[in-house]
Amino acid sequence: MHIEQLPARAGWQWVLKGFALVRRQPLPILSLTFLYLMMLTAPSIIPSIGGLLPLLLTPLLAVGLMTAMLAVEQGRAALPRLLIQAFYTDGGKAWKPLLILGGLNLTITLGTILIASIADNGTLMRMMTGHLERDDPGLGEVDLLVAAALFLTLYTPVQMALWFSPLFVAWHRVPPIKAMFFSLIAVWRNRAPFMVYSISWLAIAVVLSMAIQLIIRLFDPSPLLLSIFLSPLSLTMLAALYASSWVSYRETVQTDTVALDPIDRSPKDLA
Secondary structure, eight states, X not given: OEEXXXXXXXXXXXXXXXXXXXXXXXXXXXXXXXXXXXXXXXGGGSTTTTTTHHHHHXXXXXXXXXXXXXXXXXXXXOOGGGGGGGGTHHHHTTHHHHHHHHHHHHHHHHHHHHHHHGGGTTHHHHHXXXXXXXXXXXTTOHHHHHHHHHHHHHHHHHHXXXXXXXXXXXXXXXXXXXXXXXXXXXXXXXXXXXXXXXXXXXXXXXXXXXXXXXXXXXXXXXXXXXXXXXXXXXXXXXXXXXXXXXXXXXXXXXXXXXXXXXTTOXXXXXX
């Protein structure tokens, strides 16, 4: 495994290639994205701890989603069962270290939120764990913005460490902590393209938001009609975001060719 150092313009190309990948199999990819979101958020209905479980499950499900993106890139069908591919990868051994990685994600994220919440007496913690009431006294306070900025600063290196680590664990058999370290180094070495990548997606989000606000002012659509329009648009943007994250892995991490085995469709490195 070798980490490439790419030019800044690669970040924008990842975005474009993400949209191009979605166009190859739009309905299957959109369906998989919707199913991925449902599987990720379904545990949230569990009282007290439900809001934290997505952090635990993200590495497991992310491997499945990236496997599906690989399948599309190789001209294979993006089947729904690929989302649980983590339970079959590496002879069924990959899910345990991925669960450990999810536990690390959960622990570090909670720690980061706790530190940031010192600035606003816990408002940010209540917000991110789903325990915030509409009349919470912390809403509208400057302290909440300070806490959010502090969280973003602290969580950025965490996100860098988690960006590639699920695939490092599942496909390269790297232990979770080492995988997080390798991911952090890989993203840091390519900080210029990742900056362009992040700014590009932020710009897309801002432009879309402005366009939607303009449509609302000009045509005043009903809430139902607006929902019918926005739901597939949001799903398409998320699908392209996930597809572009796969492209960032493929172009940054140079390894043996990854193929899908015709029997179990699990990623394997071919010498």
